[in-house]
Amino acid sequence: MRRLTACLGAALLALGACTTSTPGPTTTPTAPATPPVTTTAVTTSAPSPSAEPGAVVAGAVYFLRGERVVPVRRELAGPGVAASAVRELLAGPSASERAAGMSSSVPDGTALRGVSLAGGTATVDLSGRYDDGGGTLSMTSRLAQVVFTLTQFSTVERVQFRVDGVPVREFGGEGIVLDRPRTRADFEELTPEVLVDSPRSARP
Template structure:
């Protein structure tokens, strides 16, 4: 059995959405959490009806490949002080069967394990097993790097990533000779990022009205469309969305779209751009979801 990965991630507050403070330190024993447990109360005999409360969880993003571009999936992880470690472990587990059926895959080789993560001054150094470098051509090599970088940089104090394999810094990755002598970021993998990257909702999410949709986009004049369809393809809602930037510069978006359903069912959230040339749909992304009233 492989040893548990080392990490110097400090305590981060629990929450439902990605984005936690994870400043780190040089490699050392795990940092003591910033918060301490409350003093134990006097013992109380539980009533026969009492049941244990569920363990606290938080939602994080993990990033796979769909249509040869980065795509988002959601995972529930324990509300631990080391969310980046939990997120990478979830990434290495790969897409679910439902996500695979929707076209998601991973470029990360099976058997890759996490040795540890150190986060300091905006830089995450991730140490993976040597399996991470095995197999695949140039697209596969770039895609697996992008998956890790996107997953780590969802946390606001991680801006860049360095890679190690079995404790050794990587300067040239794989037989394709990909240079990793400098830290990399999401911008490094812009060519692998869809014009409209919807980070919420994700494939298979259960949603109810109003829908909160967020992500990044690099589209003409920063403008695109989102519509919500029911299982029969009928439009439940439509909204024009304007990102913070576009036309060659990736921006962010976060919009609330009102809609209602009367009963549970399946549906699709569709994001697309209208071509400036002929008005046709381009850069379309379809996200299957489940509705709850």
């Protein structure tokens, strides 16, 4: 009986030595969730060529300093802000702006007959005084002044000219050909190396 008990104990010891414990599942610590990175797009836009009646918006007209166009700040009245900008251009630089070296090639007495916009093209109708006198530089400069003034607006890409209601095909005595609407790219020789479109000169 004692022998049987000893054998049974030995068998249990052997069985215990042959069994292995199965390790439990391991867990890897996780890093805290990183909050998503959000970016905010910063956009700038040009002024609209229209505004609510009675509204006043900041805009510009383009005069000349030397032989280059420069933006000059103007307060433009709505509605018809584009027309307001052209009228301000035709009024010419103030006395203090002239003293600061600014000028205009647009002849005194030029009147605005109308401005219309369709498909990114502004059609400007000016009085016959607009194409009077001046050589090639003067004629080119006055075209550039109008083009730059109107293309400051987000919906205007190009400008088509009329004089006294008649579409212009050749401009002035110099015969500048206007067989298509004009863009800023047509006046690279009159554009400063760095053109700051935010006008810095305020009307006194």
